[in-house]
Amino acid sequence: xxxxxxxxxxxxxxxxxxxxxxxxxxxxxxxxxxxxxxxxxxxxxxxxxxxxxxxxxxxxxxxxxxxxxxxxxxxxxxxxxxxxxxxxxxxxxxxxxxxxxxxxxxxxxxxxxxxxxxxxxxxxxxxxxxxxxxxxxxxxxxxxxxxxxxxxxxxxxxxxxxxxxxxxxx
Numbered sequence: 001x002x003x004x005x006x007x008x009x010x011x012x013x014x015x016x017x018x019x020x021x022x023x024x025x026x027x028x029x030x031x032x033x034x035x036x037x038x039x040x041x042x043x044x045x046x047x048x049x050x051x052x053x054x055x056x057x058x059x060x061x062x063x064x065x066x067x068x069x070x071x072x073x074x075x076x077x078x079x080x081x082x083x084x085x086x087x088x089x090x091x092x093x094x095x096x097x098x099x100x101x102x103x104x105x106x107x108x109x110x111x112x113x114x115x116x117x118x119x120x121x122x123x124x125x126x127x128x129x130x131x132x133x134x135x136x137x138x139x140x141x142x143x144x145x146x147x148x149x150x151x152x153x154x155x156x157x158x159x160x161x162x163x164x165x166x167x168x169x170x
Contacts, residue, residue, distance in 0.1 A: 003160050007042065007054060010156070014038045015061045030137045032145030035062055036110055039081045040103050040146075041153040045093070048085025055081025076113055080106050093154050096147060103146045104139055111135045 014034040022031040035058040043051020059077030063070045084102060091098060115130050 002163055006156065006160060007050075008057075010038055010153075011035075011054065011057055011061065014058070015065075019065060027141070028133075028137060030134070030141050032141040033107060033110065033138070034145065034149065035059075035077070036080070036106055036142065037103060037146050037149050038153070039077050040084050040099065040106050041150055042157075043081040043084030044087045044091045044099060044102065045153070045157045046085075047088045048082050051081030051085040052078055053081070055079070072113075072117065076110065080109065093158070096150065099150050100143055100146060103142055107139045107142045108135060111138055 014037075018031065018034045022034070025031070039051060039055040039058050042054040055077035056074060058081075059074035060070070062073040062077065067073050084106065087098065087102060111130075111134065115127065115134075119125075119130065120127075
């Protein structure tokens with residue numbers, strides 16, 4: 001129960017930071033995607049099921065407040081969380097390189113799907129422009145935020161695991 005409350009709290013805090021503070025503190029209209037970082041982190045730290053559920057609720061919030069339809073971002077975050085859960089077995093908590101590589105791939109997939117639905121379907125096909133001016137800055141900001149925020153998620157995950165072990169002993 002404590003894990004569910006903690007993850008729900010993290011989803012809400014990430015959403016609020018992304019939609020308020022980070023939307024004001026942007027550089028060229030780009031800000032790190034904290035919801036994607038949260039989905040990736042709990043996918044690789046806790047496995048496919050937890051990554052999928054975290055992605056589902058992050059995507060649902062994203063759809064409700066930023067999207068035109070309910071479902072596309074929810075499905076995208078769900079798939080990203082689920083696929084990140086496959087790295088759970090190879091995951092070392094103190095290693096930052098695997099999460100950085102995974103978030104680069106995740107953010108590229110996220111940006112590419114946004115490009116398809118927001119630009120390509122409207123016949124704006126200059127993908128080189130979008131890669132240089134939108135994809136790369138977005139990925140860079142998200143990677144920088146991942147290096148900072150990911151360590152906090154590792155500490156929270158360790159505390160959650162410690163509490164679960166304490167409850168099992170009692």
